[in-house]
Amino acid sequence: MAGKKYSKKHQVRSYECDQTEKMTLPMLMNVMMEVSGEQSDQLKRGAKEMTDAGLGWIIIQYTFDIKRMPRLQETIEVETQAMKYNKIFTYRNFTAYDQQGEPLVEVQTTFAAIDMTKRKMARITEDLIAPYEAPFVKRLERTPKPEPVDREAASSLPYRVRYFDIDSNRHVNNSKYAEWAINPLGQDFLNTHEMTYANIKFDKEVFYGELIESVYSVKEEEEEVITSHRIESNGILNCEAQFNWKKI
Amino acid sequence: MAGKKYSKKHQVRSYECDQTEKMTLPMLMNVMMEVSGEQSDQLKRGAKEMTDAGLGWIIIQYTFDIKRMPRLQETIEVETQAMKYNKIFTYRNFTAYDQQGEPLVEVQTTFAAIDMTKRKMARITEDLIAPYEAPFVKRLERTPKPEPVDREAASSLPYRVRYFDIDSNRHVNNSKYAEWAINPLGQDFLNTHEMTYANIKFDKEVFYGELIESVYSVKEEEEEVITSHRIESNGILNCEAQFNWKKI
Numbered sequence: 344m345a346g347k348k349y350s351k352k353h354q355v356r357s358y359e360c361d362q363t364e365k366m367t368l369p370m371l372m373n374v375m376m377e378v379s380g381e382q383s384d385q386l387k388r389g390a391k392e393m394t395d396a397g398l399g400w401i402i403i404q405y406t407f408d409i410k411r412m413p414r415l416q417e418t419i420e421v422e423t424q425a426m427k428y429n430k431i432f433t434y435r436n437f438t439a440y441d442q443q444g445e446p447l448v449e450v451q452t453t454f455a456a457i458d459m460t461k462r463k464m465a466r467i468t469e470d471l472i473a474p475y476e477a478p479f480v481k482r483l484e485r486t487p488k489p490e491p492v493d494r495e496a497a498s499s500l501p502y503r504v505r506y507f508d509i510d511s512n513r514h515v516n517n518s519k520y521a522e523w524a525i526n527p528l529g530q531d532f533l534n535t536h537e538m539t540y541a542n543i544k545f546d547k548e549v550f551y552g553e554l555i556e557s558v559y560s561v562k563e564e565e566e567e568v569i570t571s572h573r574i575e576s577n578g579i580l581n582c583e584a585q586f587n588w589k590k591i
Numbered sequence: 592m593a594g595k596k597y598s599k600k601h602q603v604r605s606y607e608c609d610q611t612e613k614m615t616l617p618m619l620m621n622v623m624m625e626v627s628g629e630q631s632d633q634l635k636r637g638a639k640e641m642t643d644a645g646l647g648w649i650i651i652q653y654t655f656d657i658k659r660m661p662r663l664q665e666t667i668e669v670e671t672q673a674m675k676y677n678k679i680f681t682y683r684n685f686t687a688y689d690q691q692g693e694p695l696v697e698v699q700t701t702f703a704a705i706d707m708t709k710r711k712m713a714r715i716t717e718d719l720i721a722p723y724e725a726p727f728v729k730r731l732e733r734t735p736k737p738e739p740v741d742r743e744a745a746s747s748l749p750y751r752v753r754y755f756d757i758d759s760n761r762h763v764n765n766s767k768y769a770e771w772a773i774n775p776l777g778q779d780f781l782n783t784h785e786m787t788y789a790n791i792k793f794d795k796e797v798f799y800g801e802l803i804e805s806v807y808s809v810k811e812e813e814e815e816v817i818t819s820h821r822i823e824s825n826g827i828l829n830c831e832a833q834f835n836w837k838k839i
Contacts, residue, residue, distance in 0.1 A: 357628065358621040358766070360759035367755060373606040380605065415759050505774045506781055507615060511608035511663050518606070526753045530799050533754055551778050 345436075346425035346477030349382035354418045363534055365412040368525065368541060369518035372405070375437045375450065376517070379423045386474035390512075393456075398465055402517055403432065403453040404486050407541040410447050418442055425475035429483055430466055431455060433475075453486060489542045489585035492571040493560040500527040504553045515549055520582040523557045524572040536568060540587035546580045555581065593684075594673035594725030597630035602666045611782060613660040616773065616789060617766035620653070623685045623698065624765070627671045634722035638760075641704075646713055650765055651680065651701040652734050655789040658695050666690055673723035677731055678714055679703060681723075701734060737790045737833035740819040741808040748775040752801045763797055768830040771805045772820040784816060788835035794828045803829065 359370035383389045393399055413419045419439045426434040437450040458465040469479075502523050510516040521543060525533070549555055558573040567587050574582040607618040631637045641647055661667045667687045674682040685698040706713040750771050758764040769791060773781070797803055806821045815835050822830040 356621070356625050357759045358625070358764055361755065362757050362759060362761045364759045369755065373604070377604050377606070505770075506776075506778055507609065507617065507770050507774060509610050509778075511605045511610060511612045513610045516606055522753075522755050526755060528754075530754055530757075 344478055345427065346475040347382070347386070348422055348424045349378065349385065350420050350422035351378045351381065352418055352420050353378075355413045355415055357415060360415045361533070362530075364415040365537075366414070368407070368412070368538065369521045371412070371439065371448065372518040372521060373516070374421055375423070375439075378421045378437070379435060382423055382475075388471065388474055394459070396471070397459050398456050398471070399459050399512075400454050401457050402545060403455050404544045405541070406451045406487065406543075407538075408449045409537075409539050409541070410445075412538070413439060413441075413447060419447065420444075425472075425477035427477050427480045427484075428467055428472050429480055431464065432483065433467060433472065433477070434484055451486075453484070486544075487542060489544055489583045490562075490569060490571050491583070492558055492573050493562070497558050497560045498527065499556045499558040502555050502557060504549055504551050504555065506551070509551055515551075517545070520545070520574055521584070523555065523574055524559065524582070524584045525586070527557050527559055528561075528570060535591055536588035537591055538586055539567065539589050541584065542586075543582065543584045545582050549574070549576050549581050592726055593675065594723040595630070595634070596670055596672045597626065597633065598668050598670035599626045599629065600666055600668050603661045603663055605663060608663045609781070610778075612663040613785075614662070616655070616660070616786065617769045619660070619687065619696065620766040620769060621764070622669055623671070623687075626669045626685070627683060630671055630723075636719065636722055642707070644719070645707050646704050646719070647707050647760075648702050649705050650793060651703050652792045653789065654699045654735065654791075655786075656697045657785075657787050657789070658693075660786070661687060661689075661695055667695065668692075673720075673725035675726050675728045675732075676715055676720050677728055679712065680731065681715060681720065681725070682732055699734075701732070734792075735790060737792055737831045738810075738817060738819050739831070740806055740821050741810070745806050745808045746775065747804045747806040750803050750805060752797055752799050752803065754799070757799055763799075765793070768793070768822055769832070771803065771822055772807065772830070772832045773834070775805050775807055776809075776818060783839055784836035785839055786834055787815065787837050789832065790834075791830065791832045793830050797822070797824050797829050 355366045359366050361367050422438045424436050433454045435452045438446050439448040456465045456467050508515050508519045553576050555576045560571050562569045570586045572584040603614050607614050609615050670686045672684050681702045683700045686694050687696040704713045704715050756763050756767045801824050803824045808819050810817045818834045820832040
């Protein structure tokens, strides 16, 4: 038994698509977060109530199983469901469906609550979570780790955190880490490969003006290509990711 | 007498806002273009029909008069209207209204048609433009020029054109030029000033992988601050802009 579902239709806009006319992963992440934010607002556990309680949600990890990315102009339905929680984490799923109700992208996420003044993880209280009606589970989930970067075969590109990377939550928008990770793979690769799986794990947030390095390595396998990524600032790990790709 | 109007409601999302919880200019530009694209689709002069005719629309210039930018969660109505055309240009207005019908942002734009194979401006034919019902005017409009950069007081920041800067039209998305121009002004300036006017004029497009310079100068006046901007690549002008700002 999992918790309440919430869903919303979304028509894919041209500025949400890359040059292959498919929705970008960063934009899908943005739309997903919007949908779960709306559910929270509806259950009176939105940004306002969280701020009043001195708390905020942060994302710890996303994994994506991608049958195909939504296409330009396509209307998708983005569904979210609070799955379960323990004292530290909540687990929430998202599914993007096509108009025939077929799942296109299935996403598992892990959230944690943070105390906004102490900037530390906060215990997830019953009051905070009850309206979602997800079951409490004692045990922590084991989530898959992104395959690590092969340091000996790695390349990297530097990025500076820009003003527009920061959203109305006053943090670097989560989707920007995915942009920084994916971009160095380059146009030739990205126009000839489709993502089938993504695993993005956040460690330490980056701040405005910081210089980050997007480090990556590429592993060619028989059936697919696996790319491994690290976003680092001053040698500190900010985010790790793995993407699996099939040739188009 | 001007041409047909078309409008669409839009709720401002958190990822469309900056840290001051106001919609960003680049995102407003994206939403506007989406609305005029929908009007064109409805009138059977959309991307598909243009491509079939070997043509495409490019934006030459935008000017914005900004009473205030739309706010996080606010539902705005974005209206567009084809105003007039001559042999070379079409003029189209946009207005973003609040829920009381008050205009928040008023925008004038100049478009040109290009021949996609020759990559040259194409003559605007009657057939192309008739469904918009805008009047033909012989005379070219005089549009205001952005105030030029003061070279002696100028600063600059370099940017590399990224994969995600290119949208499904296979060009650098127009809104990216605005991002490149605004970003170097920095967080301290941008969090303490609100834009009241923008004038963005495009010259030569930039391409994937190119290194561009975002050059700017700042002029403090009694009542406002005027910033002037140039996007250049290899010394060639790609885009000029002027923004007027009031202190918050």
